[in-house]
Amino acid sequence: MNRLLFERMPKVELHVHLEGAIPPDTLRLLAGKYGRRLDEDPGWPVLRDRTFRDFRDFVSAWMLISGCLREAEDYTLIAEAAAREFIRSNTRYAEVLYSPTLDAVKPIGVQRITEAVAAGFAGQRGRLEVRLVADAVRDNDPAETLALAEALAEMRHPLVAGMGLGGSEAGHPPAPFAPAFERARRAGLRTEAHAGETAGPESIRQALDSLHVDRVSHGIRAEEDPSLLDRLGRERIPLAMCPTSNWRLRAVPGLEAHPAVAFLRRGLAVHLATDDPAIFGCDLAGEFTRMDEAFRLEEGEVRALLLNAVDAAWCPDRDKARLRAEIAAFFAEEGAASRGA
Numbered sequence: 001m002n003r004l005l006f007e008r009m010p011k012v013e014l015h016v017h018l019e020g021a022i023p024p025d026t027l028r029l030l031a032g033k034y035g036r037r038l039d040e041d042p043g044w045p046v047l048r049d050r051t052f053r054d055f056r057d058f059v060s061a062w063m064l065i066s067g068c069l070r071e072a073e074d075y076t077l078i079a080e081a082a083a084r085e086f087i088r089s090n091t092r093y094a095e096v097l098y099s100p101t102l103d104a105v106k107p108i109g110v111q112r113i114t115e116a117v118a119a120g121f122a123g124q125r126g127r128l129e130v131r132l133v134a135d136a137v138r139d140n141d142p143a144e145t146l147a148l149a150e151a152l153a154e155m156r157h158p159l160v161a162g163m164g165l166g167g168s169e170a171g172h173p174p175a176p177f178a179p180a181f182e183r184a185r186r187a188g189l190r191t192e193a194h195a196g197e198t199a200g201p202e203s204i205r206q207a208l209d210s211l212h213v214d215r216v217s218h219g220i221r222a223e224e225d226p227s228l229l230d231r232l233g234r235e236r237i238p239l240a241m242c243p244t245s246n247w248r249l250r251a252v253p254g255l256e257a258h259p260a261v262a263f264l265r266r267g268l269a270v271h272l273a274t275d276d277p278a279i280f281g282c283d284l285a286g287e288f289t290r291m292d293e294a295f296r297l298e299e300g301e302v303r304a305l306l307l308n309a310v311d312a313a314w315c316p317d318r319d320k321a322r323l324r325a326e327i328a329a330f331f332a333e334e335g336a337a338s339r340g341a
């Protein structure tokens with residue numbers, strides 16, 4: 001398959017941060033609104049050149065972006081911009097992480113931020129379906145995450161499907177967040193955690209055993225522990241694999257060293273995702289293209305990556321059936337076209 005087919009293919013994205021999906025023109029607009037000069041910010045060279053030495057450089061780029069978000073209406077603006085990008089790349093369904101507890105916006109409150117994000121995506125119905133996942137910051141006190149879970153439970157916003165755990169994984173293990181995740185689950189929310197990206201297999205095990213997450217984001221360092229790989233396969237734990245993100249942040253030495261396809265071929269429930277497309281300069285079609293170039297994906301493997309995402313999605317069964325039908329129709333048409341050629 002080639003890049004054009006990957007672009008036309010109906011896609012499902014389950015791991016993309018709204019704050020990491022702000023196109024450059026929208027970011028400039030927001031920076032101008034608050035009188036910030038992007039080129040004077042310490043995070044700007046990293047964001048402009050995409051030269052990350054490690055996760056700390058990512059944090060400086062992230063701080064620059066989050067410093068441009070101050071009012072609820074900013075979230076509507078960035079959701080509208082992200083929606084346009086999803087539609088452009090033929091992403092048909094997206095679960096979008098957003099971080100309502102960032103310091104600058106915390107006073108706005110979880111409910112107003114959530115409503116503002118939802119308003120930004122509301123105009124796209126029919127072309128793009130979206131669910132939201134509120135992402136907690138593991139660098140902060142676990143009590144903050146518990147408060148987030150309480151707020152989500154109280155709010156019961158129809159678009160919010162789950163809660164995640166993000167931030168700096170190394171040095172911030174999952175276990176202390178167990179009460180917050182328990183609260184979220186009791187409220188009927190689904191859960192996920194970044195694990196096995198910048199910390200090792202133990203971080204993944206804790207996310208599964210202490211937080212009881214439904215999905216793991218990244219999980220690449222499971223490759224250090226064959227018994228964990230066996231478990232992930234046996235339990236069909238969905239893994240969001242983000243090759244460009246891992247490569248840019250030097251979690252893997254090169255795309256050809258990324259374990260996504262090896263995991264898939266071992267029977268793990270892998271799907272591809274972009275993580276922070278505007279920060280890393282990627283899109284979902286590009287993630288498929290890069291894995292195909294490095295590993296020569298068979299058509300059945302491309303389909304499996306798509307269908308694994310549908311299976312792992314937190315939307316109603318009727319929406320999943322529609323997505324599966326769209327994917328099947330695409331491959332049937334492609335098959336007919338290539339036989340006719």
Ligand SMILES: [Zn+2]
Nearest residue numbers: 017194217275
């Ligand atoms: Zn992420």
